Amino acid sequence: MNEVRAVRRPRRTKPHRPNELFAAAAAEFAAKGFAATRIADVAQRVGLRSRGSVYRHFDSKEAMFQAVVVKTMAPHVEALRARSIAPTSSLAVLLRGVVRPMAEIAVNSALGGVLKMVIAEAHNFPELSRIWYRELLGPILEVITAAIIRAQAEGEVRQGDPHAFALQAIAPLITLLIWRETFVPAGAPEHDVEAVLAQGVEAFLGGVLISQPAAAPAGWEPCGLAGD
Amino acid sequence: MNEVRAVRRPRRTKPHRPNELFAAAAAEFAAKGFAATRIADVAQRVGLRSRGSVYRHFDSKEAMFQAVVVKTMAPHVEALRARSIAPTSSLAVLLRGVVRPMAEIAVNSALGGVLKMVIAEAHNFPELSRIWYRELLGPILEVITAAIIRAQAEGEVRQGDPHAFALQAIAPLITLLIWRETFVPAGAPEHDVEAVLAQGVEAFLGGVLISQPAAAPAGWEPCGLAGD
Amino acid sequence: MNEVRAVRRPRRTKPHRPNELFAAAAAEFAAKGFAATRIADVAQRVGLRSRGSVYRHFDSKEAMFQAVVVKTMAPHVEALRARSIAPTSSLAVLLRGVVRPMAEIAVNSALGGVLKMVIAEAHNFPELSRIWYRELLGPILEVITAAIIRAQAEGEVRQGDPHAFALQAIAPLITLLIWRETFVPAGAPEHDVEAVLAQGVEAFLGGVLISQPAAAPAGWEPCGLAGD
Amino acid sequence: MNEVRAVRRPRRTKPHRPNELFAAAAAEFAAKGFAATRIADVAQRVGLRSRGSVYRHFDSKEAMFQAVVVKTMAPHVEALRARSIAPTSSLAVLLRGVVRPMAEIAVNSALGGVLKMVIAEAHNFPELSRIWYRELLGPILEVITAAIIRAQAEGEVRQGDPHAFALQAIAPLITLLIWRETFVPAGAPEHDVEAVLAQGVEAFLGGVLISQPAAAPAGWEPCGLAGD
DNA sequence: GATGAATGAGCGTTCATTCAT
DNA sequence: GATGAATGAACGCTCATTCAT
Structure with missing residues (x-):
């Protein structure tokens, strides 16, 4: 009973x-x-x-949600900002230096889940997507865009909208996060995030740099499916 | 009573x-x-x-939701399948032929919103992400992957995980959809989807093809921010 | 869908x-x-x-219900009244003459289901139980009670509350109706209504009449479980 | 929100x-x-x-209903089982020993209302009528039937279907419960349950026993209508 | 007479939130 | 600090009833 x-x-x-x-x-x-x-x-x-x-610890469910989203993001914001704050580095150095830590973060942190929450609740918690754009995505894109503009000015990067290039550079990371959160549980194959991103960076550079890209540093070998 | x-x-x-x-x-x-x-x-x-x-038209709220997700996707599944079913075309022809209609669909249909729903409810409606993967994303990735493998076999495309390349190829589209649904309303700049994707395809091809890619056909010029 | x-x-x-x-x-x-x-x-x-x-035929669900209960009962009310309106017959003749048709009715009509409805909705449709008592149960009990009182006056029936005897006389019928509607579907054994009632009448008469009851007329043999 | x-x-x-x-x-x-x-x-x-x-106490309305029906019945099941578990007593002793406590229970407990509910919801809650038959009515009938069979074997009870006799023995109780729940509120006269049942037992024994029944013990006098 | 789209009242159930202990 | 009983506002869903066609 x-x-x-x-x-x-x-x-x-x-x-x-x-x-x-x-x-x-x-x-x-x-x-x-x-x-x-x-x-x-x-x-x-x-x-x-x-x-x-x-309710000893949170005022409301909404406050709890916002705190989770914001505080989960916070430490990574610092880390990425520190790494990309050297705005004078070349595009290749920048990307290789930013993407790998991002990949590590993406793999080991809860950022994927939080991104999912931000997307899902963009309408109900507009403040959260605003914060994510202002604190995380915006700055990253700005640094990359600036590097691209500089490189274009020096004739190292082909013509084209630098914002579009920057978005393209970031896209595999975002896509992989969503992939893992959304489609892998649905039966899609899992990818080795770091390997895919490394290969992606090289391909991106190859497609964007006019001269031959500097050879990738050691440790950036081609990759395969996770589990290979 | x-x-x-x-x-x-x-x-x-x-x-x-x-x-x-x-x-x-x-x-x-x-x-x-x-x-x-x-x-x-x-x-x-x-x-x-x-x-x-x-309730004269839907059995339940859940059925309504599922119907919306599935039926919004359905016509585009057909369209894309029809366009990518010529699997013998070269990678460049395939991507240029698939990405543009996808861009148009992305811009003019509700697919962006539906993708957002699929991501948000992946846990509560696992069937939906399964369908999206099985019917839409999976087939597209397969066709692209196959074309890459073929091109690699003929020495036209650089070595590397073809699945990773394929994911990279469609990443800008997915990212743009999410961008528009989630971050544009939060103040992020809006992009001209078709232009960004076109530029992305050319850059991707440039980074992946070993020889010079065939010149892009007329109408595929570089792009800028929407509204420029 | x-x-x-x-x-x-x-x-x-x-x-x-x-x-x-x-x-x-x-x-x-x-x-x-x-x-x-x-x-x-x-x-x-x-x-x-x-x-x-x-709604072409009934004004409301309640009206429908009431009509069903009342009109299903109606023809049997007439039949029983006709049969028991000869109040001068002896108790044995009366019971044997009333119980058998009641048994037939109980078996072949929907009266069992209607009784169930009357019981179930006694609170929500008090008028229905009132009608059932006034039109059906009351008159039957009255006739039997009167016969018992007469028989007691002539020393044929033992002392005791005649109303209680009357209730006892019809109790097997009511019980069997409920039994069939409620407990047989739940796995209880089914009884041969006519046989059980016939045996019941004889036993009742045996327990109530002071002298030996007149031998039961032909056709009133002992009974067994239905299906024997 | x-x-x-x-x-x-x-x-x-x-x-x-x-x-x-x-x-x-x-x-x-x-x-x-x-x-x-x-x-x-x-x-x-x-x-x-x-x-x-x-809902802190019940999971659902249905669970509540079932709990009411089952738990109201439970204590009486024990009581009756204890009383009728001496299967060697004679039919007269058994009936007199079982009917009186049943009458008391019927008068003082909510069993009447619960029986009404079981009848009313036999279709919608089939489990309940199953339980009632299995736990309560079935065992009682079995004990009585067994006593009758024994008595018939010893020539003390007249020939006839013992199950039918048992049902007849029980019938006044069931009928009285329904009477009180259904027809008394509709204007039917109320009966003194214990008195009617006691008289019924004696009449039943008189109709069923072949020899003269043992004189009823003191306290089992004839009865009248309640309120007399 | 029948149809079916529409209505709206009502109810079971959930759950964030409060507060006395 | 934690507990759990209680609250009340929703919300999904059902269904008797109406009415234009």
Whole structure:
């Protein structure tokens, strides 16, 4: 029957740090999306036995969601900004120096799930996509675009819209993140993110640089499907 | 008694065809996502005064959602399949012949919104991402991959994972769709999809073909930002 | 999908007589009860393609229900009244003359289902139980009670509350009706209604008459389980 | 946004124990039946101000209904089983020993209302009539039938279908329960259940036993209408 | 007479949120 | 700090009923 409720509960052995709660929320939101995630799910995941306890740490479900999106993004913003802040490097150096850490981040962090959430809730949480564009995507594109403009001015890069080139340079990363979050669970083959991106950078440079691109540094070999 | 139900007037201003309902549902879902869309929103958008009326055409909200995703995709599946079914064409011909119609579709159809929905609801509606992969993305990637393998065998394309190349080839399209749906409303600059994609195809070919690519046919000039 | 609605419909070959509708309603109500029966069920059962058509014949679902209960009962009321209106007959003659036709009616008519409906909806349709008591159960009990009182006055029947005896006399019939409607579908063994009732009448008479009861007329042998 | 939900005051005047809720549900269901009972009715009856609160104790309306039917029956099943488990007693002792407690139960418990519910919802909740037959009616009939068969073997009871006799023995009880639930509220005279049943047992024994039945024990006098 | 599109009231159920303990 | 009982606002869905054709 469905009446059995009572019995006394043993105290939890260790306290719930806010960080655990945060991680739980991130995992739930990334998996199910905002609306389909219930406060009870998050509570249960950290071992809290009542939904009410969650409100010790967050004012509302929406605040929780925003915090998850923003704070998950934050450390990577710093990392990428630090790496791309040397705006004088050549396009090849820049891309090779930016793409690999991005690939690592993409593989090891929850950024993919967060990007998915940003896309999904762009209408309901416009602030989030604004932040993502302003803090993350915009700056990256700007640095690349600037490098391309410089290279075009020096005759190293073919004519063409530099913004379009920059977007093209970034596109495989974004596509791979979505691929992994959306289509791999649906049966699509998984890719070795770092390998695909490395190959992509080289091909991109080959298609954009007028002279022969400098030989790729050691460690940038061609790649294959993950699992090869 | 509890069965007494009164009713007012089944008057209507105009006949509501199923297609209108369908379009309304697509628009609402694309804008707000599945959970945040209320049946009442859809009803109101087509001029129906009661939520119940919607159920003459759809069995449930979920069925409605699935129908929107699948049927919006369907005609384009046919179109693309027809165009890419000549598998003997060279890589350059294939890409130029596939990317432009895809760009047109992307610009003029609701595919962008639907892709967003597929990404957002991948967890809650796994069947939809499965269908999208099986019917749309998978076949496109296969055709491109096959063309690359063929070209590699004939020494026309550089070594490298052909699947990765194929993914790279379509990445700008996917990225642009998401860009438009997610970041443009957040203040990001809008791009001229067809121009960016055309430039992307040429750059991709330039980076991948070993010999000089055949000159791009007339009409494929470099592009700029939309609105320039 | 769930959109397919249209196509043109061939006309029905024969018109729907109200009687057919009535029978359909009776069957549905008896099976599912008032609330669980939908107008659409009734319409479909008679071959009407729209719920609205039902309203040509009935003002409301409640009116339909009441009509079913009352009109199903009506002919049997007449029959029983005719048979029990000769109040001068002895108790044995009366019971043997009333129980057998009641058994036949119980077996062959929808009275069992209607009794079930009356019981189920006694609170929501008090008028129906009132009618059933006033028109059917009350008169039958009265006749039997009167016969018992007469027999007691002549020393043929033992002392005791005649109303209680009368109730006891018809209890097997009521119980069997409920048994068939409620417990036989649940796996309980089915009984041969006429045989059980005949045996019951004899046992009842045996327990109530002071002298030996007149031998049962031919055709009233002991009975067994149906199917024996 | 569609997730904004405000709330007022979770103040309550007294603690609502599950048992109170259960009783309230039983009362509502018995009075109105399953469909006509609204969750709000039950909530209000126990002093809960919101329908949602009911769902802390029951998973669904159907579960609530089933629980009411099953758990109301349960204690009486035990009681009756205990009393009829001495299968060696004579038919007279058995009936006199079983019928009186059954009468008391019938008068003082909610079994009448529950039987009504079982009958009314036999189609929609077939499991309930199955349980009632298996746990309650079936065992009782079996014990009585067995006693009759034994008595017939010893020449104490007249020939005849023992199952039919058993049903006849039980019939007044079932009929009285239905009578009270269905027809008394419709104006039918109320009976003194214990008295009618006691008289019925004696008459039944008189009609079934071949020799003179043992004199009824003290306290089993003839009865009259309740209220006399 | 029948059809079917439309209506709208109502109900079961969910769940974010509150608060006394 | 945590608990859990309670709240109340939605929202999906059903279905009796109406009415123009």
